[in-house]
């Protein structure tokens with residue numbers, strides 16, 4: 419190991435953060451750029467399935483809440499793009515990677531939101547799973563990423579609670595509403611579990627990421643945490659648990675559960691989910707339709723500069 | 732010919748007390764340029780190992796909101812209590828989510 423590498427590893431082992439101007443191995447930088455940009459893309463693409471329901475929210479209150487939540491997600495995308503930029507990649511490169519499919523985002527957002535209950539289920543389960551992951555990432559070794567996670571976690575709690583509250587209203591509502599809630603739970607439970615990624619043994623980046631403390635807990639451990647915490651929440655809703663094989667394991671102190679449909683997981687990741695094409699097309703269209711705003715900013719700045727130059731002359 | 736101190740540029744100083752934490756504003760000082768500001772900041776603000784990293788920023792480069800206008804500046808956010816987690820009352824067994 420070179421002295422630089424030694425110093426880097428010393429910091430990692432001592433639980434010190436790595437900051438943008440510190441020396442770091444090229445692979446650490448690359449790994450972080452991949453993970454943080456993927457995380458940022460997920461926040462941004464994640465606005466689409468929920469945004470789909472803003473105009474059709476069942477009450478003004480629910481509409482205001484959903485609007486606020488989606489607005490937060492845009493903010494989360496911004497925090498994360500900024501954190502990735504400290505590693506030397508530009509915003510436009512990242513957007514390009516997203517739009518050409520070179521960069522991934524969380525597969526969960528390739529599932530459609532068919533009913534209002536889906537929006538409730540997303541807040542409760544999808545943000546709930548994201549929180550489990552993000553709480554763990556508050557301890558990640560890269561300073562800007564860690565600070566971004568701390569900020570995001572503070573904001574996420576409202577996302578999950580509003581979702582659960584909306585779910586509770588449906589679950590305690592008319593038989594039709596309750597059926598709608600159950601259906602949303604059945605469809606979103608499994609993809610939410612897949613958000614934690616493949617089994618650790620199948621995860622290409624896991625080992626190095628753990629060694630460098632980019633990730634602090636394994637995919638399977640985080641998934642287990644989520645499975646365990648969700649059981650009581652489903653019970654309080656009075657809904658049926660989607661996993662028939664769920665069983666408390668006294669010895670492990672955890673719930674045992676069914677294995678996931680990994681074929682579906684890989685198929686959605688590789689572009690064959692319900693909405694993969696639609697999500698990216700929408701992102702590209704929004705980006706292109708926003709061109710005139712960026713042009714207007716540039717034109718305005720140009721005009722201001724010219725005016726200043728004239729005044730100075 | 733030396734400039735009187737107050738004619739020198741004013742810099743704001745930010746200290747990171749520990750790796751991983753945010754830089755925090757600690758005060759300001761006058762200096763000729765950025766390099767000098769950094770050295771002064773070290774001597775003024777970190778004499779007792781208060782920090783592991785220092786930022787100096789020209790005060791004139793800081794654009795600040797006006798506290799007198801805070802009422803209307805933040806007004807759009809004041810009537811949105813639903814942005815807070817505590818706004819949602821959930822049944823006791825799941826209230827710690």
Ligand SMILES: [Fe+2]
Nearest residue numbers: 461464491548
């Ligand atoms: Fe999210």
Ligand SMILES: [Fe+2]
Nearest residue numbers: 461490491494
């Ligand atoms: Fe988020």
Ligand SMILES: [Fe+2]
Nearest residue numbers: 491545574577
């Ligand atoms: Fe969220």
